[in-house]
Every structure is written in structure tokens, then in C-alpha cells.
Amino acid sequence: MKDKYPVTCYYGIPVDLDNSGHYMFKSELKIHAWRNGKHTKGKFQKPGQLFLTENNLMVAIVATANLKFNNRHTLVPLERFTKEFIPNAMLQTAQSAFEKEDH
Numbered sequence: 001m002k003d004k005y006p007v008t009c010y011y012g013i014p015v016d017l018d019n020s021g022h023y024m025f026k027s028e029l030k031i032h033a034w035r036n037g038k039h040t041k042g043k044f045q046k047p048g049q050l051f052l053t054e055n056n057l058m059v060a061i062v063a064t065a066n067l068k069f070n071n072r073h074t075l076v077p078l079e080r081f082t083k084e085f086i087p088n089a090m091l092q093t094a095q096s097a098f099e100k101e102d103h
Contacts, residue, residue, distance in 0.1 A: 003038075004069050005038055006036075006052060006066075006067070007029070007035055007066075007072045008035060008036055008065070008067060009035050009064065009066070009067045010030050010044070010051070010059075010064055011024055011032070011063045011065070012033075012060055012062055013029055013059070013060050013094050013097075014032070014057055014100070015050065015086065023060070023087070023090065025090070026066070028053060029064060029093070031094075031098050031103070034051075034053065034074050034077065035075040035076070035078070036077065036078060037072070037077030037078070039076060040078055041080035042078060042081030042082065042083075044081055046085075047064070047091060047095070049083075049091075050081075050084045050085065050086065051078045051080065052078070052079045052080050053078055054076070054077055054078075054079045056079075058077075060091070062091070062094045062095055062097075073078035
């Protein structure tokens with residue numbers, strides 16, 4: 001199939017900006033999963049990077065996993081990667097929550 005492309009599952013936590021312009025987790029540390037799509041803009045660099053969903057939700061990437069091309073329709077595609085990152089302390093907190101969950 002010539003239209004195949006590498007698909008990755010991105011585990012993340014939604015974030016918001018506070019009044020001072022610092023990122024904070026939107027609610028409790030609940031991990032959700034998205035995937036890249038054929039038309040996803042930008043490039044993944046490393047965990048802690050932010051991306052936008054199709055509904056303009058800002059999400060911090062906690063972890064990634066390879067996904068088989070045939071299984072890609074089980075997850076919603078993300079819209080685009082940004083060049084912004086959350087602070088390392090927030091990332092470590094999110095990764096601890098990710099390790100406690102069952103994936």
C-alpha cells in the first residue's frame with residue numbers, strides 16, 4: 001500500500017495557561033491517547049512537547065508508543081505539534097502518573 005505512513009500513539013495530558021502565562025494541568029492527571037495523521041503538521045521532538053488537537057485543546061506529551069498502521073482508526077488524530085514545552089518538573093509529575101496507569 002503506497003499511502004502507508006509511520007503512526008505513533010502519543011499519550012498526553014491537557015494543559016491550560018494560568019493568568020501569569022505558565023502552563024498547568026487542566027484537571028486531575030488523566031492520561032489520554034492521540035495519534036499522528038497523514039496531515040499532521042509539525043514534528044515530534046521529545047516528551048514534554050505540546051500539541052493541538054482538532055478541537056484546539058493544548059496537550060502535553062507524556063510518552064509515545066508505536067502503533068500499527070491498521071490500528072490507527074482506534075485513536076483520534078492530533079492537528080499539529082507546537083514548538084513549546086512544559087517545564088521538566090511538570091513532565092516528571094505527568095510521567096509518574098503515566099507509569100501508575102495501565103497502558
